[in-house]
Amino acid sequence: MVLEALHHIENPTYVQPELLAEFVASLFHAAGMPRDEAREAADILVDADMHGIETHGVAYNIDHHYLTGLMNGYINATPKFRITHETPSTAVFDADRGIGMVACKRAMEIAIDKAKNVGVATVVVPNSSHFAAAGYYSRMALEHDMIGLTMSSGGTRVIIPLNGRLPWMGTNPIAFAAPADKEPPFILDMATSTVAFGKLAIAEEFGVDVPQGWAQDRDGNAVTDMKHRSEVIGQPPLGETHEHGAHKGYGLGMMTDIMAGLLSGETISGLMPESARGGRFCQYFQATRIDAFRPAADFKAEMDKMLIALRNQPALDEAKSISYAGLPEHETFQERLKTGVPLPQHTVAYFKRMADELGVDFTLPG
Amino acid sequence: MVLEALHHIENPTYVQPELLAEFVASLFHAAGMPRDEAREAADILVDADMHGIETHGVAYNIDHHYLTGLMNGYINATPKFRITHETPSTAVFDADRGIGMVACKRAMEIAIDKAKNVGVATVVVPNSSHFAAAGYYSRMALEHDMIGLTMSSGGTRVIIPLNGRLPWMGTNPIAFAAPADKEPPFILDMATSTVAFGKLAIAEEFGVDVPQGWAQDRDGNAVTDMKHRSEVIGQPPLGETHEHGAHKGYGLGMMTDIMAGLLSGETISGLMPESARGGRFCQYFQATRIDAFRPAADFKAEMDKMLIALRNQPALDEAKSISYAGLPEHETFQERLKTGVPLPQHTVAYFKRMADELGVDFTLPG
Numbered sequence: 001m002v003l004e005a006l007h008h009i010e011n012p013t014y015v016q017p018e019l020l021a022e023f024v025a026s027l028f029h030a031a032g033m034p035r036d037e038a039r040e041a042a043d044i045l046v047d048a049d050m051h052g053i054e055t056h057g058v059a060y061n062i063d064h065h066y067l068t069g070l071m072n073g074y075i076n077a078t079p080k081f082r083i084t085h086e087t088p089s090t091a092v093f094d095a096d097r098g099i100g101m102v103a104c105k106r107a108m109e110i111a112i113d114k115a116k117n118v119g120v121a122t123v124v125v126p127n128s129s130h131f132a133a134a135g136y137y138s139r140m141a142l143e144h145d146m147i148g149l150t151m152s153s154g155g156t157r158v159i160i161p162l163n164g165r166l167p168w169m170g171t172n173p174i175a176f177a178a179p180a181d182k183e184p185p186f187i188l189d190m191a192t193s194t195v196a197f198g199k200l201a202i203a204e205e206f207g208v209d210v211p212q213g214w215a216q217d218r219d220g221n222a223v224t225d226m227k228h229r230s231e232v233i234g235q236p237p238l239g240e241t242h243e244h245g246a247h248k249g250y251g252l253g254m255m256t257d258i259m260a261g262l263l264s265g266e267t268i269s270g271l272m273p274e275s276a277r278g279g280r281f282c283q284y285f286q287a288t289r290i291d292a293f294r295p296a297a298d299f300k301a302e303m304d305k306m307l308i309a310l311r312n313q314p315a316l317d318e319a320k321s322i323s324y325a326g327l328p329e330h331e332t333f334q335e336r337l338k339t340g341v342p343l344p345q346h347t348v349a350y351f352k353r354m355a356d357e358l359g360v361d362f363t364l365p366g
Numbered sequence: 367m368v369l370e371a372l373h374h375i376e377n378p379t380y381v382q383p384e385l386l387a388e389f390v391a392s393l394f395h396a397a398g399m400p401r402d403e404a405r406e407a408a409d410i411l412v413d414a415d416m417h418g419i420e421t422h423g424v425a426y427n428i429d430h431h432y433l434t435g436l437m438n439g440y441i442n443a444t445p446k447f448r449i450t451h452e453t454p455s456t457a458v459f460d461a462d463r464g465i466g467m468v469a470c471k472r473a474m475e476i477a478i479d480k481a482k483n484v485g486v487a488t489v490v491v492p493n494s495s496h497f498a499a500a501g502y503y504s505r506m507a508l509e510h511d512m513i514g515l516t517m518s519s520g521g522t523r524v525i526i527p528l529n530g531r532l533p534w535m536g537t538n539p540i541a542f543a544a545p546a547d548k549e550p551p552f553i554l555d556m557a558t559s560t561v562a563f564g565k566l567a568i569a570e571e572f573g574v575d576v577p578q579g580w581a582q583d584r585d586g587n588a589v590t591d592m593k594h595r596s597e598v599i600g601q602p603p604l605g606e607t608h609e610h611g612a613h614k615g616y617g618l619g620m621m622t623d624i625m626a627g628l629l630s631g632e633t634i635s636g637l638m639p640e641s642a643r644g645g646r647f648c649q650y651f652q653a654t655r656i657d658a659f660r661p662a663a664d665f666k667a668e669m670d671k672m673l674i675a676l677r678n679q680p681a682l683d684e685a686k687s688i689s690y691a692g693l694p695e696h697e698t699f700q701e702r703l704k705t706g707v708p709l710p711q712h713t714v715a716y717f718k719r720m721a722d723e724l725g726v727d728f729t730l731p732g
Contacts, residue, residue: 002609087485089455090658119453120652122486124659147624161688165680176621178628186624188617194610211609220682238604238611243368243577244560245604249611251554251691252618255542258513258552262544262668263659271668271675286486292456293490293629302628302637309637314531316586322527325617 005208006199007052012342013366020341021046023351023363024058030358031070032077033099041066041101048133049341052332053189055198056133059347065130066099067354075099075129081106089114089121092264097280100131104283108137111287112144119292124264125283130155134175135189135329137285142179145296147288150175153260154281157269158197159253160216160234162246167234168270170281171197172256177326179290180303187326192253193235204229205346213240260284371574372565373418378708379732386707387412389717389729390424396724397436398443399465407432407467414499415707418698419555421564422499425713431496432465433720441465441495447472455480455487458630463646466497470649474503477653478510485658490630491649496521500541501555501695503651508545511662513654516541519626520647523635524563525619526582526600528612533600534636536647537563538622543692545656546669553692558619559601570595571712579606626650 015023021042028038042058049057069075079098083091091110095103107123114121131137134150141148155170171191178186191197194213203210204226212222215232223232238249261268266282290296313322336342343351348366355362381389387408394404408424415423435441445464449457457476461469473489480487497503500516507514521536537557544552557563560579569576570592578588581598589598604615627634632648656662679688702708709717714732721728 085659087655087658089487090485090655092659118484119456120486120488121455122654147629161676161679161690163681163683163686164688165682168676168679176617178621178624186620188614188621190611190614190617194605213610238614239560240610244579244606244610245556245615247689247691248554248556248604251542251556254552254690255544255554257672258544258669262665262672263513263654263656265660265664268672271672288488288629289453289456290629292453293451293458294631298631299628303624306623306628306634306637310527310534313527313534315529316531317529320529322530323613324527324620325613 002203002208002210005206006202007054008206009342009344012344013348013364014340014342015364016340017046017050017336019363020049020058024062026360026363027067027351027354027358028070028099030360031067033070034078037099037102040105041099044101044105044132044136046341047136050333050336051133051135051329052336053133053135053329055196055202057341059344060198060201061130061132063350069129070099079103083110089118091123093123093125095125095128097127097129100129100281100283103128104131104137104285105140107283108140108148108150108285108287111285112141112146115146115287115289116144120286120288122284122286124260125285126264126266126280128266128281128283130281131283133189134173135177135187138175138177138189139185139187141287142177142185144287145179145290145300147179147290148175148177149284149286149288151256151260151284152281153257153283154266154269156197158234159193159237159250161250162237162242165218165220169253169257170269171235172253172260174252174256178303179296179300180307181297181300183304183307184327184330186303186307186324187329189325190238192238192249192256194238194240194249195235197235200226200229200232256284368569368574368576371572372568373420374572375420375708375710378710379714379730380706380708381730382706383412383416383702385729386415386424390428392726392729393433393717393720393724394436394465396726397433399436400444403465403468406471407465410467410471410498410502412707413502416699416702417499417501417695418702419499419501419695421562421568423707425710426564426567427496427498429716435495436465445469449476455484457489459489459491461491461494463493463495466495466647466649469494470497470503470651471506473649474506474514474516474651474653477651478507478512481512481653481655482510486652486654488650488652490626491651492630492632492646494520494632494647494649496647497649499555500539501543501553503649504541504543504555505551505553507653508543508551510653511545511656511666513545513656514541514543515650515652515654517622517626517650518647519623519649520632520635522563524600525559525603525616527616528603528608531584531586535619535623536635537601538619540618540622544669545666546673547663547666549670549673550693550696552669552673552690553695555691556604558604558615558622560604560606560615561601563601566592566595566598571710622650
């Protein structure tokens with residue numbers, strides 16, 4: 001219920017993806033990014049909105065994670081990416097403090113190229129920034145008949161360890177994508193908390209209560225009424241309590257810190273000095289060539305078989321269907337190809353303000 | 367509380383690991399396995415017991431997953447393993463229906479060897495069987511200054527999809543291990559259900575109630591009183607409900623089906639014919655060479671720094687400490703080096719019976 005409520009936007013302005021991406025790109029360009037990279041970054045944000053992942057689209061992160069960062073120089077608008085170390089199947093790709101989307105798209109391209117040669121390849125990205133939805137990069141592998149794996153570490157400490165009082169790490173998402181043949185692909189894109197932290201802001205804005213397990217105050221109590229969001233200091237990991245597996249959600253978050261952070265030489269959020277919390281992000285990408293194991297056509301046919309059989313399993317509530325990761329997003333995408341992206345009014349107002357401030361034409365409707 | 371209760375064994379017989387491994391090996395050998403492979407398999411089971419992972423040690427799986435299988439020929443006692451396909455960083459390693467522990471140890475050795483050459487490597491194992499605790503294989507990477515990742519798919523369908531009525535897949539564990547310098551390593555070994563299914567049997571035996579989210583009947587109701595274990599048809603995934611992230615636990619289980627099952631060409635549990643449910647297992651192993659990214663000494667020093675800082679975070683309940691995956695198991699291991707492995711009396715009785723049946727000397731105390 002609450003999950004559906006958080007997807008409902010009151011009185012939205014619908015914008016076609018091409019128009020929206022071009023407008024957001026013009027903001028990034030005005031903030032110093034080269035034209036083509038600005039558009040690449042904007043495309044990745046709009047892609048999240050098109051898939052219904054509003055927490056990682058143009059609305060909720062653009063100011064905090066991208067535009068303000070570009071304008072105050074925390075994000076380097078004209079980074080020089082470089083590989084600082086590599087082997088046939090690995091690379092360390094320094095993002096030079098550039099915007100996460102552009103650096104990470106390059107990094108996944110390198111992983112895909114290396115996997116073409118040797119079968120499986122991993123690229124880590126230190127010195128990066130927020131990169132929008134993790135699933136985008138894993139999904140890049142699919143058209144090459146590869147499997148994609150993405151992890152991102154860093155940002156504000158929000159996840160509270162079991163028996164901890166204070167948050168220690170970011171929501172450290174993991175995304176995994178595998179191609180099917182005719183069925184929509186399997187794309188798991190998950191924060192290692194119960195929900196993305198951004199859902200709390202949306203719940204506050206919409207005046208919706210959140211379930212226990214989504215937010216916690218400094219005494220370890222659950223906060224469910226988002227009128228009290230200022231008391232929230234963090235979130236329990238996926239699983240919430242020890243008995244319900246919080247050590248697993250927490251462990252997956254630590255795995256992400258290790259693979260994206262410690263392996264790349266980046267400082268993880270938990271070890272950042274107090275002044276730098278909410279600091280650098282870092283990422284991990286892996287591409288696995290399916291035909292290094294078996295013919296890709298056979299694999300994809302078996303994926304179809306699995307996904308169809310799963311959807312046809314007997315349902316507990318027959319009014320609802322059995323779904324899988326990536327399917328709801330695929331359906332939202334098909335729908336938004338027709339409707340465009342629904343933008344909340346406060347986002348439209350923000351865009352007007354920023355267009356004015358950056359001297360950019362406001363080309364959106366409304 | 368319940369988790370502690372399940373680790374408490376009433377009136378145990380303590381057995382030193384060497385004696386226990388040699389005895390269990392003699393059972394496997396009597397059931398047809400070559401002497402050295404029998405000992406390798408037994409060592410991996412005893413290793414789980416030494417780390418306090420009783421659900422995957424000598425007691426709870428030996429009959430169902432190993433001895434009975436060897437005796438009735440479902441498990442091949444003298445398999446001929448072979449690589450059926452490979453690239454510089456990948457291999458498909460056919461286990462020829464052999465016991466999972468021996469085949470999977472070989473598979474991880476191949477992944478480690480390949481990673482030495484190219485940086486990161488993946489080996490999948492079709493035609494396998496139950497392989498005990500997943501963490502063992504990931505841990506093999508550590509002494510080579512590598513990171514290990516393991517997934518296992520297959521076995522009895524127990525995990526019920528969101529809105530599903532019937533179970534679809536096995537508990538499909540994931541294990542991840544990364545080395546530290548002086549601190550105990552980080553070793554996450556998790557079923558993608560809330561708890562390992564084996565804990566229900568232990569709870570029944572001990573007469574302990576289990577929390578909601580551990581077991582479900584065919585109408586979707588939670589079963590918490592293990593006197594009614596016969597009504598349990600499966601478990602919800604990690605997260606339990608949609609609002610609490612069950613789609614994530616479920617998605618991780620599907621990732622495991624895809625990586626260990628579909629990639630290796632093995633049939634996943636959900637697609638097995640009714641008669642073959644609880645059928646073949648298959649596994650996925652990955653080794654990542656740390657110095658393909660940065661000097662291993664630097665990485666391990668940073669691991670120490672992270673693990674120490676985490677343990678020193680302010681605790682909610684100051685009587686308890688903040689832990690991390692692998693630390694409790696490390697502590698249990700140190701303790702059991704002194705005490706030996708505590709065996710429940712019914713396990714001792716089972717061993718006596720099997721020693722008799724297989725014509726093996728009963729060498730355990732009691």
